[in-house]
Amino acid sequence: MKKPLRKAVLPVAGLGTRFLPATKAMAKEMLPVVDKPLIQYAIEEARAAGIDQFCMVTGRGKTALVEHFDVAFELEATLRQRNRVEALEQLKGSQVEPGSMVTVRQQVPLGLGHAIWCARAFIGDDPFAILLPDDLVLSETPCLKQLADAYRETGGNVVAVVEVPREHTNRYGILKTGHDDGRLVEVQGLVEKPAPADAPSNLSIIGRYVLMPEVIGHLAKMERGAGNEVQLTDGMARLIGHQPFHGLRYKGTRFDCGDKAGFLEAQIAFALARPDLADAVRGFLHKYV
Ligand code: G1P
Numbered sequence: 584m585k586k587p588l589r590k591a592v593l594p595v596a597g598l599g600t601r602f603l604p605a606t607k608a609m610a611k612e613m614l615p616v617v618d619k620p621l622i623q624y625a626i627e628e629a630r631a632a633g634i635d636q637f638c639m640v641t642g643r644g645k646t647a648l649v650e651h652f653d654v655a656f657e658l659e660a661t662l663r664q665r666n667r668v669e670a671l672e673q674l675k676g677s678q679v680e681p682g683s684m685v686t687v688r689q690q691v692p693l694g695l696g697h698a699i700w701c702a703r704a705f706i707g708d709d710p711f712a713i714l715l716p717d718d719l720v721l722s723e724t725p726c727l728k729q730l731a732d733a734y735r736e737t738g739g740n741v742v743a744v745v746e747v748p749r750e751h752t753n754r755y756g757i758l759k760t761g762h763d764d765g766r767l768v769e770v771q772g773l774v775e776k777p778a779p780a781d782a783p784s785n786l787s788i789i790g791r792y793v794l795m796p797e798v799i800g801h802l803a804k805m806e807r808g809a810g811n812e813v814q815l816t817d818g819m820a821r822l823i824g825h826q827p828f829h830g831l832r833y834k835g836t837r838f839d840c841g842d843k844a845g846f847l848e849a850q851i852a853f854a855l856a857r858p859d860l861a862d863a864v865r866g867f868l869h870k871y872v
Pocket of ligand 1: 695715718754755756757775776787788789790815816
């Protein structure tokens with residue numbers, strides 16, 4: 584029987600060096616797209632997939648991420664006193680059920696695989712999702728919900744995938760593909776950041792995963808891979824052949840918010856998707872292009 588998916592791990596220990604000076608004293612996951620921080624998009628997406636237990640893998644200087652999901656008592660009392668109903672409403676998505684969010688620290692930057700391993704006590708024997716908040720997906724059905732549905736269909740591991748230009752394979756985890764029905768792809772191999780000439784396909788993993796807890800045992804070996812880091816991709820590769828493993832071509836558009844151009848594109852796309860802003864944004868955009 585497939586265990587229900589209720590847990591999500593959010594690795595947020597990165598330094599955000601690509602966004603300095605903005606991230607000098609602020610967690611990069613607190614950068615807003617329109618008016619909501621990246622981390623809140625990730626939590627809301629997880630919730631929409633039925634997840635109700637969250638673990639953020641944090642590091643030094645990341646306390647704002649924890650504060651963000653707390654009750655802001657003074658702020659809320661003041662808003663209530665002033666009858667600011669709309670502002671109060673806007674705070675709702677930033678509150679989680681008491682006791683539903685924990686953090687663990689990744690004290691040393693040894694890679695994404697190591698960050699996930701740091702959450703091993705939280706994961707226990709349960710299937711779990713991973714959301715990388717840098718990857719933002721604009722879609723009708725939230726991307727992780729699509730993955731959770733695919734997990735219920737196939738069992739085992741499911742990762743969100745998209746075709747990328749050949750010359751970009753060295754930026755992503757890349758699939759060696761088996762049976763492919765155009766939506767679900769059987770994963771026969773996984774390689775982290777291969778050079779275009781060595782890439783087994785141009786189907787890349789984006790930052791949304793549903794994984795089985797057995798991956799932790801492989802990550803625990805702390806084998807170093809690409810960039811001399813403990814790679815999640817390598818740990819996942821060890822599961823192939825032992826458990827079902829699929830890639831899902833999700834429906835939606837991914838924005839790489841870890842990159843300045845991708846982040847700016849996300850601002851425009853998300854603003855245009857907002858009824859309260861679309862006209863104004865469309866109105867000024869043509870001035871600049
Ligand atoms: C990580 C993963 C990579 C994946 C990517 C998605 O890389 O290691 O397999 O394709 O996220 O964004 P990073 O972006 O941390 O270098």
